[in-house]
Amino acid sequence: MIVAGQIRKGAYFDSVTLMRVGKEITALPGVIDAAVVMGTKSNKAILNSSGLLSARLDNASDTDLLVAVKGETETATQSALAAVDGLLKKMVNTTTKGSESRPTSLAGALNIIPDANLALISIAGRYAGDEAMRALENGLHVMLFSDNVSLEKEIALKKFAQKRGLLVMGPDCGTAIINGVPLAFANVVNRGNIGIVAAAGTGLQEVSCIISNAGAGISQAIGTGGRDVKQEVGGIMFLEGLKALAKHEPTRVILLVSKPPHKDVLRRIEKLAKTIRKPIVTSFVGASTHEDCPSTLEEAALIAVALSQGQPRDEVSTRLVARDKEILRIAKREAGKRKKNQKYVRGLFSGGTFCAEAQVLFKSLLTGVFSNAPVGNTKQLRDSLVSQKHSVIDLGEDEFTVGRPHPMIDYSLRNRRILVEADDPETAVILLDVVLGYGSHPDPAAELSSVVRQASRKVSVICSITGTNQDPQNRSRVEAALRRAGAIVMPSNAAACKLAAQIIQCLGRK
Amino acid sequence: MTSINQLFGSDLKVVNIGLSAFKQALDDAHAISVQVDWKPSMEVDPQLANRVKMFRPAIEKANAEVVKIILSGMPHLIGLERAIDVIPGIKSDMLLHAGPPITWDRMCGPMRGAMIGALLYERKAETFEEAERLAASGAITFSPCHEHASVGPMAGIISPSMPVFVLKNEAHGNFAYCTLNEGLGKVLRYGAYGETVIEKLRWMEGTLYPVLKKAVAKLGKIDLKNIIAQALHMGDEVHNRNRAATSIFYRTIAPAIVTTCDDPTVAAEVLEFINHNDHFFLNLSMPASKVTLDAARGVRNSSVLVVMARNGTDFGIQLSGTGDEWFTGPADVPDALFFPGYTRADANPDIGDSAITETNGLGGFAIAAAPAIVQFVGGSSDDAIRYTQQMYEITAGENNIYQIPYLNFRGTPTGIDAIKVVEKNILPFIDTGVAHKEPGVGQIGAGVLSAPAEPFQKAFAGLARRLTKK
Secondary structure, three states, X not given: OEEEEEEEOOOOOOHHHHHHHHHHHHOOOOEEEEEEEEOOHHHHHHHHHOOOOOXXXXXXXXXXXXEEEEEOOHHHHHHXXXXXXXXXXXXXXXXXXXXXXXXXXXXXXXXXXXXXXXXXXXXXXXXXXXXXXXXXXXXXXXXXXXXXXXXXXXHHHHHHHHHOOOXXXXXXXOEEEEOOEEEEOOOXXXXXXXXXXXXXXXXXXXXXXXXXXXXXXXXXXXXXXXXXXXXXXXXXXXXXXXXXHHHOOOOOEEEEEEOOOOHHHHHHHHHHHHXXXXXXXXXXXXXXXXXXXXXXXXXXXXXXXXXXXXXXXXXXXXXXXXXXXXXXXXXXXXXXXXXXXXXXXXXXXXXXXXXXXXXXXXXXXXXXXXXXXXXXXXXXXXXOOEOOOEXXXXXXXXXXXXXXXXXXXXXXXXXXXHHHHHHOOOEEEEEEEEEOOOOOOOOHHHHHHHHHHHXXXXXXXXXXXXXXXXXXXXXXXXXXXXXXXXXXXXXXXXXXXXXXXXXXXXXXXX | OOOHHXXXXXXXXXXXXOOOHHHHHHHHOOOEEEEEOOOOOOOOOHHHHHHHHHOHHHHHXXXXXXXXXXXXXXXXXXEEEEHHHHOOXXXXXXXXXXXXXXXXXXOOHHHHHHHHHHHHHOOOOOOHHHHHHHHHHOOOEEEEHHHHOEEOOOOOOEOOOOXXXXXXXXXXXXXXXXXXXXXXXXXXXXXXXXXXXXXXXXXXXXHHHHHHHHHHHHHOOEEHHHHHHHHHOOOOOOOOOOHHXXXXXXXXXXXXXXXXXXXXXXHHHHHHHHHOOOOOOHHHHHHHHXXXXXXXXXXXXXXXXXXXXXXXXXXXXXXXXXXXXXXXXXOOOOEEEEOOOOOHHHEOOOEEHHHHHHHOOOHHHHHHHOHHHHHHHOOOHHHXXXXXXXXXXXXXEEEEEEEEHHHOOEEEEEEEEHHHHHHHOOOOEEEEEEEEOOXXXXXXXXXXXXXXXXXXXXXXXXXXXXXXXX
């Protein structure tokens, strides 16, 4: 039997903490008895009666902390003494009711969640880059929602992250779904076996919702920010995301979504894709695609669904051809309601990818298409506030969002524009996207109903809804409300655009 | 080496920096997440900011060293002496004062009043007018307490004849000094200089001082760190509330007073004086902090504060790594609860060396330990807890001895890091008494305030320029 003691000068702990530490020490293997007490007279008396008091401890003062251990062996005694510091520290540090104080920095947050693995950053762009770098330096993956981060900074962040095996989604990455958790402007979708890499935010929302609504699900949805696939960034994170999905066992089908990547980046993606044994579906909105490439986000999403369920991809085009007939039927009906001089479509989009997809679809169907964000053959609008012929407007462009919330959150600007377009006697169709999910307006139907009701007396109002019934806004509820207001609700942006174009074509034949 | 696939295989744990709406989605998905209330850092010269970034490892190392020194400090009361006999550098025609250096023409009302009172007490002048003329004449030198290993509450005047506590840092061998607390009401430290004020000072010199001196001599020394640690467990933060610490001190000193004082009436008088002044211990918690922090001066490249002090006009700080240089900016008026009849318009800007307690991880930094005074910080104990919690963001360490019971005995945030203050834009939180802006009125309330930003921006730049490799 070995008795050993230590004196810690000037270390003060309250007696409850010390009793708990003493109890834990006594419970250690090979320990017969132990005490951790302040060196007061009465405490020394207690130690004495337990046979724990040595002459040295007896000389300690009131303000000294005494540690005494009676062990079966020297080793047990010494290891118990060595455990005291750790236990005291643990007692002191088993803080804190997390919700009480909000940290003001990454470092403060990491005190609360030391093993945090992702930083979601949405502060002003001029600070966001530095904050993202700090997160990477701390070993966190980053989703950078903020825009206005310089290209140089983006490249620096992504190169740094690539070296360390970390993901940088963004800057200007609006949405992602990691491990089933919706990040920023994301929808509540089924989990499943389709993995997505997207350099187009609303494109990612659209395909993930279509997949979920078709009964399949998402394994991971990685956003990269639109600039990732430009020549300067070189697709660093697009490629890393693709590699990660290739290795991700639950992912059986990979879906790539982007506006057309730079040709060098495209080459790299294609080269990497060749090495991957999983089926890969690509939707590069507006790229001059190969024959077998899906022409719309919807088609790409449905092909991914088919492949994920072991169905042939041809089945999708059969289904879409059938639906095109249904679209034509609605188009004829709507065209019948329009007056003679109504001949133009006016698309008012909150999602940039939708605006681009509209232009791609209109290319072969309509002539004289204008936009404030033209792609392909589309002509630049003289004034973004004034439509010319067929116009498709991206209301999420900087010119509209400086000093005001994004149109997915604040409907007022678009609502005014809807009424302006409806008053134009040449407008036949108003085309709208309605994006649901976290971050978006909590009740878009309430925002839109009144203007849709007014507009639909004069023109055909076509809406697509990007969302699911699990979204906070509930897709079905929004859809019913918009129908009640007089809108034609289509299941996808592509279907809505096709319908719009068909109506115009029917009007042309009248 | 981490990998994206590792992320896919783990539970997502998110730090949300920015829009709190995104936190809602994370909560709904039952993801573990924490919201960061992010603020941009204070404005500093970007070149200097880069320099600080470059030197960060050296700064961190220096700060760790400073924290070690602070945490190892062992402040003991070892005796009482007359100021002129012990305080380094004090001269017979010198008056020490709180805060950074200041000239007569810039002094606030309470400090001028206290200077006049001190000259009357020292018998260097017979009347108010004479004292005022003398003070303005240049014949009297004014010098900050802090430059003489001393601290003083409010105006913080130390004149040569005043008795002072002598403290020793048993771990590092340095000393610190502070006057004895006069109690409330019309007192010198709030700028009062009337006859009763001077009479009380003379009683302190003639009666209190010799009695305490003998009693402390009998005890040898008193471990102040231990008393402060206990007091934090009893509802003090030892800046604005010193009731528990004063009680413990009273229990410690009373037997020694009774046994060493020849006249029981005098012993009773002294004991009553201590007993009736809840802030008696403030003049021990302050020098205890001072003697602890002074040991940590002069660690090259360290951005940790060793001084935070106000003279009623300016707020000044000193860093361990920037020598004796003061970094100052205008002092603010505290947000306070005022005694009946007074308003914010009557309040003097922040004054006193008592912010040395915050510098040492006490006072406002330990406000969560003092639920009895949460009225000063917004009324609820949650407010107090938040204030303390936030201070962990700007400190280089946590105290090993001073603890917050409510936070499961977590050590108080200790060692204010000027770089963190600037980068996180979180200012040190001080709880303090408030003086009337006119001399002689006294205390009119108590409250809280954040330190002004300017001294910290200047200190950041001052340190950045001084950073050296070896």
